[in-house]
Amino acid sequence: SAVISQKPSRDICQRGTSLTIQCQVDSQVTMMFWYRQQPGQSLTLIATANQGSEATYESGFVIDKFPISRPNLTFSTLTVSNMSPEDSSIYLCSAREALREKLFFGSGTQLSVL
């Protein structure tokens, strides 16, 4: 199984600022994803991070708000831009091999926006 390191583990931010979350996988994986988990709710897929090209965003999520980078097969970042209290959530990085169904998660970033 892939080991995924994510940082920061938590942060408290002011409204209007941006936060970049980093995700490092210990092996080369084909697919990386970013999820959001709001209190008491399940996981919502934000986007698929594609290596060397623009991320693929799910309905309701846009690049201007959640820019994503993936410069290589083991690293990705998610930025939460111009934050508002509604962005307070847990953000999770995940990864899997292509055509393999097992999805592994990082430990998450708990974000609070004041």
Added chain:
Amino acid sequence: QKEVEQDPGPLSVPEGAIVSLNCTYSNSAFQYFMWYRQYSRKGPELLMYTYSSGNKEDGRFTAQVDKSSKYISLFIRDSQPSDSATYLCAMSAGGNEKLTFGTGTRLTIIP
């Protein structure tokens, strides 16, 4: 109707009891079924993985899939306080299709 339905609980059972957690789904294309365990302030941890119908056992955990009823279950035998967590079911049709998650069931094992 959600694609995947899961009772959010909370569910409290005494230590040593058998726990049954369930999900129903509507998409008949789903073939891959997973259970994740998520402790407070941690990311989900893959617990069980099953392809198509049938049972899979791993220690105290048994996963069951009934595709004809579109119903999956996770059984925990001899439950321990360390099993207290939120359990999420997840499923996909395969072929790089995204996983669809249930809302999670919060489980507490009472010593």
